[in-house]
Amino acid sequence: MGKEALRQLPSVYDPHEVEGNIYAFWEKGGFFHGDVSAPGEVFTVVIPPPNVTGELHMGHALNNTLQDILVRWRRMQGYVTSWIPGTDHAGIATQIKVEADLRKEGLTRHDLGREEFLKRVWEWKEKYGGRIIHQLRRLGASCDWERERFTLDEGCSRAVREVFVDLYNKGLIYQGDYITNWCCECNTALSDIEVEHNDVEGKLYHIKYPMVEGDGWIVVATTRPETMLGDTAVAVNPDDERYRHLVGEQVILPLMDRPIPIIADDFVDPEFGTGMVKVTPAHDPNDFDMGQRHGLDQIKVIGPDGKMTEEAGPYAGLAVLECRRRVVEDLDKAGLLLKVEDHLHAVGHCYRCHSMVEPLVSRQWFVKMKPLAGPAIAAVVDGRIRFVPERFTKTYLNWMENIRDWCISRQLWWGHRIPVWYCQSCGETIAAKEDPEECPKCGSRDLVQDPDVLDTWFSSALWPFSTLGWPEETPELARFYPTSVLVTGFDIIFFWVARMILMGLEFMGDIPFHHVIIHGLVRAADGRKMSKSLGNGVDPLEVVDEYGADALRYTLTTGVAPGNDLRYQPEKVEASRNFANKVWNAARFALMNLDDFLPGELPAELTLADRWILSRYERVVAEVTRQLERFDLGEAARALYDFIWSELCDWYIELVKPRLYGKEGEKARKGAQAVLYHVLAGSLKLLHPFMPFLTEAIWQYLPGASQTIMLESWPVPEGLEDAEGEAAMAAIMEVIRAIRNIRGEKNVPPGKKISAILFMDAGESPLIRENLAYVQLLAGVESLEQRPKAAARPSKAIAAVAAGIEIYLPLADLVDLEEEKRRLGKELDQAREELARSQGKLANENFISKAPPAVVEKERARYSELQQKIEALTARLAEIEE
RNA sequence: GGGGAAGUAGAUCAGUUGGUUAGAUCGCCAUCUUGACAUGGUGGAGGCCAAGGGUUCGAGUCCCUUCUUCCCCA
Numbered sequence: 001m002g003k004e005a006l007r008q009l010p011s012v013y014d015p016h017e018v019e020g021n022i023y024a025f026w027e028k029g030g031f032f033h034g035d036v037s038a039p040g041e042v043f044t045v046v047i048p049p050p051n052v053t054g055e056l057h058m059g060h061a062l063n064n065t066l067q068d069i070l071v072r073w074r075r076m077q078g079y080v081t082s083w084i085p086g087t088d089h090a091g092i093a094t095q096i097k098v099e100a101d102l103r104k105e106g107l108t109r110h111d112l113g114r115e116e117f118l119k120r121v122w123e124w125k126e127k128y129g130g131r132i133i134h135q136l137r138r139l140g141a142s143c144d145w146e147r148e149r150f151t152l153d154e155g156c157s158r159a160v161r162e163v164f165v166d167l168y169n170k171g172l173i174y175q176g177d178y179i180t181n182w183c184c185e186c187n188t189a190l191s192d193i194e195v196e197h198n199d200v201e202g203k204l205y206h207i208k209y210p211m212v213e214g215d216g217w218i219v220v221a222t223t224r225p226e227t228m229l230g231d232t233a234v235a236v237n238p239d240d241e242r243y244r245h246l247v248g249e250q251v252i253l254p255l256m257d258r259p260i261p262i263i264a265d266d267f268v269d270p271e272f273g274t275g276m277v278k279v280t281p282a283h284d285p286n287d288f289d290m291g292q293r294h295g296l297d298q299i300k301v302i303g304p305d306g307k308m309t310e311e312a313g314p315y316a317g318l319a320v321l322e323c324r325r326r327v328v329e330d331l332d333k334a335g336l337l338l339k340v341e342d343h344l345h346a347v348g349h350c351y352r353c354h355s356m357v358e359p360l361v362s363r364q365w366f367v368k369m370k371p372l373a374g375p376a377i378a379a380v381v382d383g384r385i386r387f388v389p390e391r392f393t394k395t396y397l398n399w400m401e402n403i404r405d406w407c408i409s410r411q412l413w414w415g416h417r418i419p420v421w422y423c424q425s426c427g428e429t430i431a432a433k434e435d436p437e438e439c440p441k442c443g444s445r446d447l448v449q450d451p452d453v454l455d456t457w458f459s460s461a462l463w464p465f466s467t468l469g470w471p472e473e474t475p476e477l478a479r480f481y482p483t484s485v486l487v488t489g490f491d492i493i494f495f496w497v498a499r500m501i502l503m504g505l506e507f508m509g510d511i512p513f514h515h516v517i518i519h520g521l522v523r524a525a526d527g528r529k530m531s532k533s534l535g536n537g538v539d540p541l542e543v544v545d546e547y548g549a550d551a552l553r554y555t556l557t558t559g560v561a562p563g564n565d566l567r568y569q570p571e572k573v574e575a576s577r578n579f580a581n582k583v584w585n586a587a588r589f590a591l592m593n594l595d596d597f598l599p600g601e602l603p604a605e606l607t608l609a610d611r612w613i614l615s616r617y618e619r620v621v622a623e624v625t626r627q628l629e630r631f632d633l634g635e636a637a638r639a640l641y642d643f644i645w646s647e648l649c650d651w652y653i654e655l656v657k658p659r660l661y662g663k664e665g666e667k668a669r670k671g672a673q674a675v676l677y678h679v680l681a682g683s684l685k686l687l688h689p690f691m692p693f694l695t696e697a698i699w700q701y702l703p704g705a706s707q708t709i710m711l712e713s714w715p716v717p718e719g720l721e722d723a724e725g726e727a728a729m730a731a732i733m734e735v736i737r738a739i740r741n742i743r744g745e746k747n748v749p750p751g752k753k754i755s756a757i758l759f760m761d762a763g764e765s766p767l768i769r770e771n772l773a774y775v776q777l778l779a780g781v782e783s784l785e786q787r788p789k790a791a792a793r794p795s796k797a798i799a800a801v802a803a804g805i806e807i808y809l810p811l812a813d814l815v816d817l818e819e820e821k822r823r824l825g826k827e828l829d830q831a832r833e834e835l836a837r838s839q840g841k842l843a844n845e846n847f848i849s850k851a852p853p854a855v856v857e858k859e860r861a862r863y864s865e866l867q868q869k870i871e872a873l874t875a876r877l878a879e880i881e882e
Numbered sequence: 883g884g885g886g887a888a889g890u891a892g893a894u895c896a897g898u899u900g901g902u903u904a905g906a907u908c909g910c911c912a913u914c915u916u917g918a919c920a921u922g923g924u925g926g927a928g929g930c931c932a933a934g935g936g937u938u939c940g941a942g943u944c945c946c947u948u949c950u951u952c953c954c955c956a
Contacts, residue, residue: 398954527894562898571907577921582922
């Protein structure tokens, strides 16, 4: 590209012009695909499959940006990389959506029938299901699209059957009548973790239960009086002296006129209410357990529709809350309601529809978890799987160690149908991988399949190997399993992460991933959760439209501190957009000066500025790599930002301008080009995982550029670190800042050149002395003189001390002696304070003997520099006084 | 009740083997269109790092207690 064309590159980076084309270019180039037969180390990630019905939200944007950064980084490092995308069929969520559509037509799923309904869901999925996957492309996600999967596709479905039947045959899946959480809205059972407990303002009702013998009565306290209709006992704590004598007696259950026993059970908390509780085994999980221990009847008074059953006698047909009102009223009339207190208690709600959950006894399928949990605990305890940040290990282990059986059947239609058939002739139960034709026991063909489907999370638990072709022994499975990292939010550690670990170990005999990277939530600017009901959600695609994908990615990444939530603030996106523009312009500047350049070796002779920027660059290479290795992507991004903006743009580019403009000869120009190119190209590579579009767009303009920056090799330090160069440059920068500071304070116009006299001794680093031209260049100094410290100071001048160098600016007309005295006095005070602190440290025997020598040495140097500074300032003040 | 996170400049947040002279972004003040960038440059103001104790030569960083906010589990 010629110089003129480059000059016409717009001075403002426009992401819209490039993003779509670049993504298409990458995809067409096949750069995202991990070749299963390629040699080398492998880096595999499976995407947390978004709900197929979903729209991309900020949580997805964050989650997928983080994955993409890791994937792009490892790809550049030469790993054979495959990031496997896909979607989740999301049983309840999807079914609810399609049912809602049907309702608009005045239909229910039952009107259509199972088969017809499923057809509708598939149609719906085909129509909208791809949406979220395409939205990921807008973000720049470098997924291995050839390997895209869906939890309900043929392969994943086979895996589900395989696992179910295998667990069934091992006796780890069983069917039984147990109390489970029932959502009356979704009309299905839920697992324990699908229930969210929220505190609700309720009442605590104290109710009299008359004794069968005599005319005494007892008092029980309950938050759910309507369940008393199904009471089959009253319980007290066996150690409770107050009631010990009553155990074994009977009371009359009011309203139902049924005698029930008083039992003793450790579960009862003597402190709660009256210390006597009613026991309803069919409608409370704790009472259910108690009922099992004491052989109590279960009387189901609430039905799956949320209405009272025939067992509830006169209350049959009432909704639960209505029934509660009536029961309380009737108890009150009968003089059995002693008192009602306000009471805050946790009530279970469905995690999908947020309606109240009813604990009900029903026939469901369960996975026996204890035997599976052992290995899953071991894998984390012994460090084969690591959580990042580590604290989530505790969350995981705590849950795993107290794990309960998993209710996996759902009374839905959309999902993996339970592969169990019942023989209508002989009653045999058949679990089979292939649909059976006839009963293996009696040969009857009259088989009926279990109507229920499996919990969606059952199939997602298999995701790390089902996506790779399991149960087939595919080359992909052999090459890419176990996956490398899993990136996900803390909210699904139990739902998903834990279960993948269980299943991976059970069926692959190996962990599903080595690292679990946990990130937080993206919150609204005010710190609240983004939610549909609050209407405070921000659509990531609108942000991409406005600012570009890179700006959104960078905002999310720099906002991340491991495991913590982050707030989405529009100003931060602006900052990221500005950064992108800064990089664009730095590149534009470089390109304008690289038109006659082709990449090659670094020059043999380096200037101080070159040595400094190369050294700083290598440090940032090491730092970014180190932070990526420890999965702190936020720190990596921030380090890079600071380097590019402050050191590369603010300092190096300014320093290198005269050489690039040819003011110091052709050789100097060539050298500057080589160093600038080296650092710029390297910085772009470092930045690429974070801002893929921008860096690719620039890459395409660089002289001698390869096909794509995506496949460039990740920078590594090449031994260019240079402590001496950094120190000299730091001193010069300090001098420049000191002069700029004075200029600013004295309102010297930037265009006005001034002169400066530096008092420094021959002992100063020659590197500094030889490079004072930088001071002239960047501090607006025209004539610069060096004089020995022994020389006389000019009288009419403004003074400062930086890096042990005394700076005098003879700005005669601007010198106000009184003001100068104040200024110097203030600086002197500050220096003295610091000196005192330093002196304190050095006077401390313990510090000298116990602190590392390097720290002591540093403190000594600081001390003597401060001393010098004070001397100089004092001398200057004395001069003024005269 | 158990576990965890957070409390640092006006706002939002960084700060990981304890060595700091506590940083960034936005905002604020001043100033400047100097041949990459005003989505910019330069300079500046602004913090007893929640409170109290302890360990240490040295604590924003480790330990304990208290207060406040949030999350998970029972």
